[in-house]
Amino acid sequence: MPHPIYRVQSCDVVAPFTLQLRFDDGLERHIDFRPMLAGELFGPLRDLALFNQxxxxxEVHTIVWPNGADFDPATLHDWPEHEAAFRELAQRWEHASA
Known part of the structure; x- marks a missing residue:
């Protein structure tokens, strides 16, 4: 069974560490990324100047940062289904680096 392919059309920083994303199917989503900013890849995004870039x-129709961090557009589209798992991962990354 094929799964839908979602594409991020635009993103705007609407608050510190929070983005408004618009998808090609018309969905708009606000996501506060602050709880996920841990670990080797996402931790550097705690620097607001970097996050805001x-x-x-x-090409891949998702959000990306200069340090190589990105998120799968389908995950972002269906964020309420994935947020708890990302928070849990971030907590594990935080403990691993302590």
Whole structure:
């Protein structure tokens, strides 16, 4: 069974560490990424200046940062289903680096 392919069309920083994302199917989602900013890849995004450099990659149609961090667009689209798992991962990353 094929699964839908979602594409991020635009993103705007609407608050510290919070993005408003618009998808090609018309869905708009606000996501506060602060609880997920841990670990080797996402931890550097705690620097607000780096976080605010987010952009939509025109090839893969998702959000990306200059340090290589990104998220799968389907995960972002269905964020309420995935948020708890990402928070849990971030907590594990935080404990591993302590």
């Amino acid at each position: 987010v952009r939509v990659d025109p």
